[in-house]
Amino acid sequence: MKKLHYSELWCSSPRYWGGLALLAFIIALGLGSAYYMEHHGHWVTGMSNQVVWGLPHVFAIFLIVAASGALNVASIGSVFGGPMYKPLGRFSALLAIGLLAGGLVVLLLDLGRPDRLIVAMTKYNFKSIFAWNILLYTGFFAIVGVYIWTMIDRTVNKHYKMVGFAAFFWRLALTTGTGSIFGFLVAREAYDTAILAPMFIIMSFSFGLAFFILALISAYWWAGRQLGELRLTKLKNLLGVFIGAVLYFTLVYHLTNLYITAKHGVEAFVLLNGGIYPVMFWLGQILIGSIIPLFLIYSPAFSKSRFVISVASVLVLIGGFFQVYVIVIGGQAYPMSLFPGKEVLESSFYDGVVASYVPTLPEAMLGIGGIAVAMALVAIGSRMLKVLPESLEDPEDECA
Numbered sequence: 001m002k003k004l005h006y007s008e009l010w011c012s013s014p015r016y017w018g019g020l021a022l023l024a025f026i027i028a029l030g031l032g033s034a035y036y037m038e039h040h041g042h043w044v045t046g047m048s049n050q051v052v053w054g055l056p057h058v059f060a061i062f063l064i065v066a067a068s069g070a071l072n073v074a075s076i077g078s079v080f081g082g083p084m085y086k087p088l089g090r091f092s093a094l095l096a097i098g099l100l101a102g103g104l105v106v107l108l109l110d111l112g113r114p115d116r117l118i119v120a121m122t123k124y125n126f127k128s129i130f131a132w133n134i135l136l137y138t139g140f141f142a143i144v145g146v147y148i149w150t151m152i153d154r155t156v157n158k159h160y161k162m163v164g165f166a167a168f169f170w171r172l173a174l175t176t177g178t179g180s181i182f183g184f185l186v187a188r189e190a191y192d193t194a195i196l197a198p199m200f201i202i203m204s205f206s207f208g209l210a211f212f213i214l215a216l217i218s219a220y221w222w223a224g225r226q227l228g229e230l231r232l233t234k235l236k237n238l239l240g241v242f243i244g245a246v247l248y249f250t251l252v253y254h255l256t257n258l259y260i261t262a263k264h265g266v267e268a269f270v271l272l273n274g275g276i277y278p279v280m281f282w283l284g285q286i287l288i289g290s291i292i293p294l295f296l297i298y299s300p301a302f303s304k305s306r307f308v309i310s311v312a313s314v315l316v317l318i319g320g321f322f323q324v325y326v327i328v329i330g331g332q333a334y335p336m337s338l339f340p341g342k343e344v345l346e347s348s349f350y351d352g353v354v355a356s357y358v359p360t361l362p363e364a365m366l367g368i369g370g371i372a373v374a375m376a377l378v379a380i381g382s383r384m385l386k387v388l389p390e391s392l393e394d395p396e397d398e399c400a
Helices: 014-040 055-070 072-078 086-109 114-122 129-152 154-183 196-223 229-259 261-273 276-298 306-333 361-384
Strands: none
Touching: 014 086, 014 196, 014 361, 055 072, 055 086, 055 129, 055 154, 055 196, 055 306, 055 361, 072 086, 072 154, 072 196, 086 114, 086 129, 086 196, 086 361, 114 129, 129 154, 154 196, 154 306, 196 229, 196 306, 196 361, 229 261, 229 276, 229 306, 261 276, 261 306, 276 306
């Protein structure tokens, strides 16, 4: 087996600096949008007393979930001993840190009072799942940072496998905590189910791997380095497995709700008569995010096309974004049942009324800015740290 040599992404091509300048411009627009919402108040957004988590929260949760899944490639190499994936572990861990940072930046700037984060970090209510998530996020940064260190520094490489196991279980806990935010909210009929925690885990595998494939192809294209077909094919096929798993958990989630008579209303809202939300579910998540990518991934005609692999990964991310949108926004838009099983008179406080929510441009720019922050951190980190092999040619005598 040919020995791999890692090096920084010393790339001086215009496409690298041009890409970095574009990311910086998007980040500036995101910061400007955050300032605009902070200065004028959240009344300039589409949010209301009924929909308190808007589009920025969708972006934040999407990136946080993807961060956990992006580390999956490193886990396969260290925890499960996959030699084909081990050379990709450093870049996988760096991408995970970048995605989590991007998601948390959006979350912080969408609080209305970012300075209140100090209170959240110094005073903990351990009966709140949000308090536990603060610990999970900070712990993720620390453990994955040490994980990269053990992969890069030979003097501590003996701890690589142990730290890899710790990172593997910590990221599962992190995604479980994110899914439990919704699973523990008994007041919302669209949430309040234990299956959301494992469903968020498998969603993270799919979103994170799609991000990783796109980032890997982009990095080697930027640097003009060689990326073999064999590893890409294995990553592509693994992505197909994760897409199928997300479809399975989605099916189980909705069948479970349909079995519960009290949840027939919210299921009809999401699947049939909820306006934009059924369109996002069937057209966005199922067709664009699942069926078309599965066709592109497993069709023999496109088996070695990097362009098609990239398109499939982009479609998975688009479908995943729609999925998170339907869960977060759709779950809030459906009328809250104040007295379950009881008939109550309607009042002027929107009882029984579907909440209206139309995202605004500042909200969208803040979320896109978070993605730009994640990609910029990865680009800069790849230039500063030895996370990418100089060549990833197809091995002659190596098996996964």
